[in-house]
Amino acid sequence: MDSDIGFKAALAEAQKGSDEGGVPIGACLVSADGKVLGQGHNMRLQSSSATLHAEIAALENAGRLPAATYRGATMYTTLSPCDMCTGACVMYKVKRVVIGENVTFVGGEDYLKQRGIEVVVLQNEKCRELMNKFISNRPRDWNEDIGEEDK
Amino acid sequence: MDSDIGFKAALAEAQKGSDEGGVPIGACLVSADGKVLGQGHNMRLQSSSATLHAEIAALENAGRLPAATYRGATMYTTLSPCDMCTGACVMYKVKRVVIGENVTFVGGEDYLKQRGIEVVVLQNEKCRELMNKFISNRPRDWNEDIGEEDK
Numbered sequence: 001m002d003s004d005i006g007f008k009a010a011l012a013e014a015q016k017g018s019d020e021g022g023v024p025i026g027a028c029l030v031s032a033d034g035k036v037l038g039q040g041h042n043m044r045l046q047s048s049s050a051t052l053h054a055e056i057a058a059l060e061n062a063g064r065l066p067a068a069t070y071r072g073a074t075m076y077t078t079l080s081p082c083d084m085c086t087g088a089c090v091m092y093k094v095k096r097v098v099i100g101e102n103v104t105f106v107g108g109e110d111y112l113k114q115r116g117i118e119v120v121v122l123q124n125e126k127c128r129e130l131m132n133k134f135i136s137n138r139p140r141d142w143n144e145d146i147g148e149e150d151k
Numbered sequence: 152m153d154s155d156i157g158f159k160a161a162l163a164e165a166q167k168g169s170d171e172g173g174v175p176i177g178a179c180l181v182s183a184d185g186k187v188l189g190q191g192h193n194m195r196l197q198s199s200s201a202t203l204h205a206e207i208a209a210l211e212n213a214g215r216l217p218a219a220t221y222r223g224a225t226m227y228t229t230l231s232p233c234d235m236c237t238g239a240c241v242m243y244k245v246k247r248v249v250i251g252e253n254v255t256f257v258g259g260e261d262y263l264k265q266r267g268i269e270v271v272v273l274q275n276e277k278c279r280e281l282m283n284k285f286i287s288n289r290p291r292d293w294n295e296d297i298g299e300e301d302k
Contacts, residue, residue, distance in 0.1 A: 044215065051202070051211045051239065060202045064195065067300045083266075087238020087259070088202065092298040108238070115234075147243040149218045 006030035006076035007098060007122065009039045013054065014078040014100075014130055017041035023145050024130035025079045027054035029062050032072025032095070038062025044145050053145075054078065055085035059092070070094050078127040080107040082146055090115045100127030104135060105146065157181035157227035158249060158273065160190045164205065165229040165251075165281055168192035174296050175281035176230045178205035180213050183223025183246070189213025195296050204296075205229065206236035210243070221245050229278040231258040233297055241266045251278030255286060256297065 006028045013026025023042035031037050040057025043049045052060070055077050070092035075081075078100035081089065086108025089097055096118040102109065109119050135142045143150050157179045164177025174193035182188050191208025194200045203211070206228050221243035226232075229251035232240065237259025240248055247269040253260065260270050286293045294301050 048215050049211060050213060050215055050243075051207050056202050056207075060200060062201060064199050064201055064295065067295060067298050070298060071300075082238075083242035084235065084239040087233075087241070088235040090238070091234035092201075144215065144218060147218050147221060149222075 005034060005036060006074055007100070007124075009036055010054070010058075010076040010078050010100065011124070011126060013039055013041035013058075014127065017043075017046075017054075018130050018134070020046050022046045023141065024134050025054040025077065027058040027075060027077040027085075029058045029094070030074045030076065031069060037065065037069070037073060042145070045141060051084070053082060053085050055081055055088055059088055067093070074098055076100075078124070079131060080105050080109055080121075081112075082107045083111075086111055089117060093117075096120065098122065100124045101131070103128050104131040156185060156187060157225055158251070158275075160187055161205070161227040161229050161251065162275070162277060164190055164192035164209075165278065168194075168197075168205075169281050169285070171197050173197045174292065175285050176205040176228065178209040178226060178228040178236075180209045180245070181225045181227065182220060188216065188220070188224060193296065196292060202235070204233060204236050206232055206239055210239055218244070225249055227251075229275070230282060231256055231260055231272075232263075233258045234262075237262055240268060244268075247271065249273065251275045252282070254279050255282040 009028035010026040018024035026041040028039035038061035043052035074096040080102035160179035169175035173196040177192040179190035180188040189212035194203035225247040231253035
């Protein structure tokens with residue numbers, strides 16, 4: 001089942017990010033016929049990157065693709081996508097976004113739906129655990145990652 | 152005047168992209184007190200990048216910044232921002248987006264306003280010329296850059 005491949009890859013990327021001491025969010029772009037097109041994880045802390053969120057990293061690692069390929073594709077991400085990553089999915093008109101969890105953060109899910117993209121939320125416990133641990137240990141880094149001022 | 156600095160830098164980046172044979176769009180992020188925080192240009196053709204649009208490149212080159220810095224900042228871009236770059240400006244809550252032209256392409260201007268970001272369109276002739284030339288010479292590359300299927 002392609003959803004298994006995509007979600008497992010996204011979760012493995014999140015774990016890799018966690019192991020590297022980074023923001024533990026992973027993503028994987030899967031084609032209409034179930035092939036992994038690209039995958040990646042948040043690189044804010046590892047590369048001092050302000051834009052390599054997991055979904056952007058997955059799109060970047062997938063390289064240049066024809067518009068038609070995105071249109072049948074599914075973006076798997078371990079966390080509800082921020083406005084930037086939402087916009088990337090909207091721009092490339094992916095068919096579906098599958099989200100690991102949206103308890104620790106809610107991003108642009110409504111806007112994705114509004115723009116005709118199917119949204120599925122898995123409420124996966126492992127995704128939530130990774131985020132809860134990171135947010136609790138590094139609240140300032142987490143706020144920076146989503147453009148929020150420290151409370 | 153800070154708007155001169157930012158727009159000039161964005162236009163110089165677009166020209167640089169054009170000289171490199173790339174998509175001729177440039178951007179520059181300027182702080183509330185008029186300092187250039189980062190600038191860049193579209194790197195699709197030069198780096199086979201699916202995500203380094205001009206605004207993303209400018210944000211990336213600016214590096215990690217506190218949320219408060221973005222909130223006072225202006226993003227100068229030579230072309231109306233696509234949904235991804237719109238989302239990036241929304242996520243970081245920049246104060247203002249100054250757009251070189253929106254004749255050759257209209258992106259997420261309405262959504263920027265809806266999310267509380269000031270939008271200014273300059274209708275600069277040089278920006279339009281660069282885009283018209285590129286779209287006319289390389290229509291497929293342009294469609295790919297904005298996630299559109301070839302007509």
